[in-house]
Amino acid sequence: MKVALYNNDQAQSLKIVADLRDKLTQAGFVLDQDQPDLVVSVGGDGTLLGAFHEYIGRQADIRFVGLHTGHLGFYTDWLGSEVDELVDSLIHDQGQRVSYPLLKMTTIARDGHQEEYLALNEATVKQPIGTLEAEICLSGRRFEGFRGDGVAIATPTGSTAYNKANGGAVLHPSLKAIQMSEIASINNRVFRTLGSPLIVPAGQKITVRPKRNSFLLTCDQLEILAEDVVAVDFEVAEMEVHFASFRHLDFWSRVQQAFIADCDDQAWK
Numbered sequence: 001m002k003v004a005l006y007n008n009d010q011a012q013s014l015k016i017v018a019d020l021r022d023k024l025t026q027a028g029f030v031l032d033q034d035q036p037d038l039v040v041s042v043g044g045d046g047t048l049l050g051a052f053h054e055y056i057g058r059q060a061d062i063r064f065v066g067l068h069t070g071h072l073g074f075y076t077d078w079l080g081s082e083v084d085e086l087v088d089s090l091i092h093d094q095g096q097r098v099s100y101p102l103l104k105m106t107t108i109a110r111d112g113h114q115e116e117y118l119a120l121n122e123a124t125v126k127q128p129i130g131t132l133e134a135e136i137c138l139s140g141r142r143f144e145g146f147r148g149d150g151v152a153i154a155t156p157t158g159s160t161a162y163n164k165a166n167g168g169a170v171l172h173p174s175l176k177a178i179q180m181s182e183i184a185s186i187n188n189r190v191f192r193t194l195g196s197p198l199i200v201p202a203g204q205k206i207t208v209r210p211k212r213n214s215f216l217l218t219c220d221q222l223e224i225l226a227e228d229v230v231a232v233d234f235e236v237a238e239m240e241v242h243f244a245s246f247r248h249l250d251f252w253s254r255v256q257q258a259f260i261a262d263c264d265d266q267a268w269k
Contacts, residue, residue, distance in 0.1 A: 001029055001030070001038060001090070001093070002029075002030045002031075002032035002035065002036045002037045002038070002071070003024055003029045003030070003031055003032070003036055003037070003039075003040060003090070003127035004031070004032060004033045004034075004036035004038070004039045004040070004055065005017050005020060005021060005031070005033075005039075005040050005042065006039055006040070006041050006042070006047065006050065006054060006055075007041070007042035007043055007047060008042070008043035008044070008046075008047045008050075008069075009069070009165045010069060012041065012061070012080060013042045013043050013047075013069045013080075016042055016067065016069060016083060017042050017078050019083055019236070020040065020042065020067075020083050020086075020087070023083060023084070024055045024087060024090070025203065027087055027090070027091055029090065034058075035058060035059060036055070036058075036059070036062065037059065037061070037062065037063070038063045038064070038065065038093075038244060039051050039055050039062065039063070039064050039065070040064050040065050040066075040067060040086075041064060041065070041066045041067065041075075041076070042067045042069060042080075043068070044068060044069070044076070045066075045074050045075045045076065045092040046213050046221065047066075048064065048066045048075045048076060049075075049120060049121065049220050049221055050221065051064060052064065052241060053118075053120075053128055053220065053221070053222070056102075056118060056120075056239070056241065057118075057239070061097075061242065062171045062242065063097050063242045063243060063244045063246040064241065064242070064243050064244070065077065065078070065086070065243065066078065066174050067079070067080065067082070067083070067086060068080065068088060074157075074160065074215065074254055074258055075157075075243075077247050077249055078247070078253040089246045089247060091105045091266050092246075093244065093246060096244070096245045096246055097242040097243060097244060097245050098242070098243050098245040099240040099241065099242050099243075100120075100155070100156065100157050100173040100235070100240060100243070101155055101157075101173060101175075101176045101177070101178075101240060102118050102119065102120060102155060102172045102236075102237040102239055102240060102241055103118065103119040103120075103122070103123060103154070103155045103158070103178055103234060103235075103236070103237060104116060104117070104118060104231065104233075104234070104235050104236070104237035104238075104239075105117045105119060105123045105153075105217070105219055105232060105233070105234055106233040106234075106235075107217070107224075107226060107231075108229065108230055108231045108232070108233065109214065109228055109229055109230065110228050110229075110230050111228075116221075117219045117222070118237055118239065119152065119155065119158070119167075119220050120155065120157065120158065120220055120241055121155060121158030121161055121162075121220050122146065122152055122153060122154040122155065122161060122162050122163060122218075122220065123152070123153050123215065123217065123218060123219045123220075123234065124150055124151065124152045124153070124162070124183070124216075124218045125150050125151050125208045125210065125215060125216075125217055125232060126149060126150035126183070126215065126216045126217075126218070127149075127150065127210070127212065127216070128215070128216050131147055131148060131149065131169060131212060132146065132147070132148060132149065132150050132151075132215065133145075133146070133191070133210065133211040133212070134146045134147075134151075134208050134209055134210040134211060135207075135208075135209040136180075136193070136206065136207070136208060136209075136212075137205075137207040137208075137209065138198075138204065138205070138206060138207075139198065139204045139205055139208070140205070140207070143194075144192065144193045144194060145191045145192065145216050146182070146185060146191060146193055146208075147182060147185065147186045147188075147190075147191035148182060148184045148185035148186050148223070149183040149184040149185075149240070150183040150184075151180055151181070151182055151183060151208060152166055152168075152180070152181050152183060153178055153180045153206060153234045154168065154175075154178070154179050154180075154181070155178060156171035156172060156173040156174075156175055156177065156179075157173050157251075159171045160255060160258065160259075162181075163179055163181050163197070164198070166181035166182060166183055167181060167197065168181040168197040169197055169199070170255060171199070172251055172252070173251055175234050176201065176202040177200060177236065178199075178200050178206065178234060178235065178236055179197050179198065179199045179200070180194050180197065180198045180200070180206050180234070181197045182195070182197075184267050192214050200235075200236075201236070202235075202236035203235075203236075204235065205233050205234065205235045206233070206235070207231055207232070207233050207234075208231065208232045208234070209230065209231045210229075210232075211230055211263075212226050213226075213227070213230055214226065214227050214228070214229075215243050217232065220244065233255055242261065
């Protein structure tokens with residue numbers, strides 16, 4: 001198996017990567033930063049997002065596994081103290097994986113040129129100065145007129161991030177869908193929105209047509225200043241992201257640990 005290591009520049013991460021590199025080499029793994037079969041992300045959830053954007057699409061069946069150098073992260077299954085256990089799991093790995101839906105964002109310029117992006121968590125459309133005015137279309141038909149700070153479109157795994165802060169629902173990743181939530185919308189006689197998150201299944205598109213053709217897009221950690229772009233399409237991507245599943249935590253267990261567990265335990269003491 002060819003393994004790549006992707007890490008942040010924190011001292012603890014660098015120390016763990018050095019240890020992990022030695023133990024993987026001793027165990028007979030090939031370290032390949034260009035065309036790996038599996039990517040080990042050492043850091044936090046942000047580091048894993050970086051690994052995703054660095055490697056997604058290089059290999060059709062590439063898998064990711066996260067090793068956290070702090071407390072357990074949402075995407076990371078292993079702690080920094082569990083290097084030996086991780087290496088042992090890789091030795092006995094049989095290619096098992098769990099797959100999650102991705103978001104495809106397509107920008108459409110005035111001249112018809114299109115650019116495609118993939119997001120693991122979410123994408124947003126915002127107006128850096130003033131408010132965003134836009135038409136929201138579903139599968140090509142105008143649905144509503146939006147005015148406010150912006151809109152966020154999330155994958156099921158990204159539904160626990162910005163989407164949740166916007167009042168969106170938490171979706172299980174077995175549901176192949178995307179969800180649009182409003183960011184501080186303004187409702188009046190001219191601009192009237194549903195006021196609730198929209199969940200759209202695979203095969204349907206959400207299209208945002210901003211009134212101005214210069215605005216800000218984000219795609220996970222990437223920021224894009226859209227110039228002369230007349231529309232942005234969002235849909236469930238055909239490609240999925242694969243995580244090695246020999247110790248992949250159940251989604252609802254992740255949600256509970258991230259948002260409920262400690263507070264709930266304290267409440268009953």
